[in-house]
Amino acid sequence: MVLNVKKRVKPIIIVLSIIAIAYLCKGLFANNDNQPLKNPEQPIIGDSKSALDNQQNEAQHSFFASYRIERERVRGQQIEMLQTILNDRNIEKAAREAASLQMINLSAEIDKEVKAESLIKSLGFSDCVVINHDQVTNVVIPAKQVNAQDEKNIKNMLGLNDPKKNGSLNITIIN
Numbered sequence: 277m278v279l280n281v282k283k284r285v286k287p288i289i290i291v292l293s294i295i296a297i298a299y300l301c302k303g304l305f306a307n308n309d310n311q312p313l314k315n316p317e318q319p320i321i322g323d324s325k326s327a328l329d330n331q332q333n334e335a336q337h338s339f340f341a342s343y344r345i346e347r348e349r350v351r352g353q354q355i356e357m358l359q360t361i362l363n364d365r366n367i368e369k370a371a372r373e374a375a376s377l378q379m380i381n382l383s384a385e386i387d388k389e390v391k392a393e394s395l396i397k398s399l400g401f402s403d404c405v406v407i408n409h410d411q412v413t414n415v416v417i418p419a420k421q422v423n424a425q426d427e428k429n430i431k432n433m434l435g436l437n438d439p440k441k442n443g444s445l446n447i448t449i450i451n
Contacts, residue, residue, distance in 0.1 A: 339416075339450060340403045340404075340405055340416075340418075343405050343416075344405070351382065351386065354378075354382060355379065355382065358375045358376075358378055358379045358382075359379075361375035362375050362376060362379070385408055388408060389406045389407070389408060392406040392408075392413070392415075392433070392434055393405065393406050395433040395434070396415060396417065396430055396433060396434075398433075399426070399429050399430065399433065401417045401418065401419065402418055403417070403418055404416060404417045404418075406434075411443045411444065412443065412444050412445075412446060413434055413436060413443060413444070413445050413446070414445075414446045414447075414448065415430060415434075415445065415446070415447050415448070416447075416448045416449075416450060417447065417448070417449060417450070418449075418450050418451065419449050419450075419451060420449075420451050421449065422447055422449055427445070427447060430445065430447065431445055
């Protein structure tokens with residue numbers, strides 16, 4: 277009986293994961309060219325490097341804020357779908373149990389990402405986004421560059437230097 281449950285649960289989890297990834301990709305790669313300038317009449321005071329740095333900082337902040345909003349929206353949809361499955365008594369018990377397990381996993385994933393983001397910020401980075409997927413942790417940070425010590429510190433903070441853990445780290449830099 278356990279094997280039958282696993283065979284039924286796996287396709288549900290795969291479908292929910294594909295939907296979540298599609299929504300995340302849709303939000304991350306949406307075209308924002310139609311947005312007006314903040315204040316096109318305001319003169320730029322100071323040197324052009326300072327203005328460029330300000331634009332880069334706004335773009336970085338915009339990415340991190342947009343990503344978090346999109347992530348929360350997608351997770352809200354996932355939770356809503358799972359809640360619908362849990363509340364529908366016409367759905368098999370095994371599917372409801374799988375939905376319950378998926379909600380627990382989603383909650384743990386949210387908690388892990390929030391904690392990891394806080395730990396990385398404690399290293400002095402102004403902002404970051406952590407994305408956990410299977411055995412890979414992706415970290416997006418605003419920086420000109422990341423040196424070997426920064427990477428080592430991030431791995432230590434996330435517990436990825438432990439040889440017993442089978443995971444890897446990808447660091448993406450936004451500057």
